[in-house]
Amino acid sequence: MKLDYLILALKNLRHRGIRSWLTLLGIFIGVTAVVSLMSLGAGLQAAVGAQFGISSTQVLQVQAGGINALGAPGSGAVDKLTSDDVEAIGKLSSVEMAIPRIISSGKMEFNDIVAFGMSISVPDGEERKFAYEVMELDIEVGRMLKDGDVNKVMLGYNFWRNGDIYGEAIVPGKSVLIQDEKFVVVGILEKTGSFIVDSTVMMNEAPLRDLMVYGDDVDIVAVKARSEDEMERTKEDIEKLMRKRREVDEGEEDFEVSTPEAMMETVNSILGGVQAFIIIIASISILVGALGIVNTMTTSVLERRKEIGIMKAIGAKNGQVFMQFFFESGMLGFIGGLIGVIFGTLIGVAGIVGINSFLGSELSLGFDFVLIGGALVGSFVIGAVAGIVPAMNAAKQNPVEALRG
Amino acid sequence: MGKEVIRLRNVSKHYPMGDSIVKALNHLEFKVFEGEFVAIMGPSGSGKSTAMNLVGSLDMPTYGTIYLDDEDISEFAESDLAQVRGKRIGFIFQSFNLIPNLTVKENVMLPMMFQGTSVKDRDDRARELLRLVELGDRMDHYPGEISGGQMQRVAIARSLANDPEVILADEPTGNLDSKTGENVMTFLEKLNRQGKTIIMVTHDADLAEKHADVIYWLLDGKLDKVTKRVGKRFVDVTKKKKKEAKSNGRK
8 A cells, every 4th residue: 555655656756846856956965975975985995095005914114203294204203213223123022024114205307307206215135025015016017126226216107107297108228317316217016006106216225315315214114013913012012112212201202103903093084084074064965955845845735735635535534645745755855865876876986987097996886785775765764754744734634625725 | 216325404514704604504404315316506605515515524514414324424533534535425526626647547546546445456447437438548648638528527437436325516517518518417317327326516507407306406505495306397395395304303
């Protein structure tokens, strides 16, 4: 029997004027925002995570000044970390390996075009493998840097495929000028999905120190813990050591040790803030939509008094009249939600395609059937609830007066 | 004469209008028997539509009682009245009163939906009734796509949907030209011959005398006279009826 009212509601909705459909905008916009946000959520998280270089779960990063300092990570600190710090951290029992990383900004010239970018150091020996592992580096064309390479660099993927900056793609064998010194490109790295890494110059540590006059300073210490299960303990050990070395008390640290979880939490808290904001906007939009439905249904009851009278004259009980308007109202909400789900999903798909083409990642849409089902049911319920009062007004119409129209 | 189907006993309907009271009906009494074709006649404002609304359980009398098959429907709750309107009485209105968003067939199916009839049975019955009123080829049209006469025939089919005992027709030819009106009346007569009780409200004396067996003439909310068909003529039986009313009043 309920199906009858649903079908009847749909038949009536088919004949609604544009005014009724405009009232769905609120629900439509709200649901579109929620669905697109949630569909994109997983993709955004992965994309932002990639920018932070969060991949390995066994790697901690130590940097002076905290991760929120301006400029390249660690570079903005007044009291920088040093090679001695790296050595001391490497000796901790919970640490398997600690490598220094220099992240320096400078100018690079190629094809008579000068641009500014970042260079990252790669250590020698055993630590080289760990550095490649931490940054998830692999070669696309040419070869990786090796020990003893001087005046040689590896470039990120964007220098090769997105050759817009220098007018043409830079390929292995070509020479570039970095800080006015000539370097030969030995290889191009595979796309990592991190905009930073894909647009970076990789150079062996010693030549980079010389080039940038870095002395003993280190921007970031990448630390590999002995065990993935003891990340917290490793973090505490490093913090204790660094407090001692930098002579600071607990709670007043001028450095930061970040675990992958902590970094992911930072990403999540940023995304969470954005999501909360969009959800508030979506909620307001849905509330406005619900009020729109109340208004439409109230007008509809007034306009269709005669129809209500006819229904009563041919045997409709009050409850049956109520059900018809209730379902109609619910279906208004449902249709708004359905259009919202379709648009939201399309925006999600477009967003993911955009992120993938920008980052070269292979993210897929977080297609959540529970979310979509929830959005549709929720839209129906919002519409139906909005229609309760108008439907009650319809049900209690006096048949004789209603028939007069 | 069949059994008594409807009986109005000392029925009055008063409406408050600002500070005054409009007495639309005053102490109205009449009976309708099974299979009768009754006309309620009267000029505008005589109370004939009010009488029809009361008989059709669309409205409640201010005073008096209305019996349908010996049941006092003036005591019924709204849901029971809806049941009376849905199952025991079929309405035909002057302005057809079809629902414009539904097709002809869906309009005929609607009263059956309210009675919980299955979709298949509704569909079968609607098709059968529309064929009966010669609209088998217009089932999927919308009311706006058919003529006035056809709309009134759809209304007749709809009034028969739940096979009611009584058909109430309020000025059924009022919005039709004379030829189409005659065609509609032919259908009503046909139904009457098949045993349906017809109560027709009209201001057209010729129409009433052409088709009805009994005519209740209303004036200013009161029963003015009663005429009854005897052969081809109508005979005034008012005195007899008034006597009956008085004796009922004493009872």
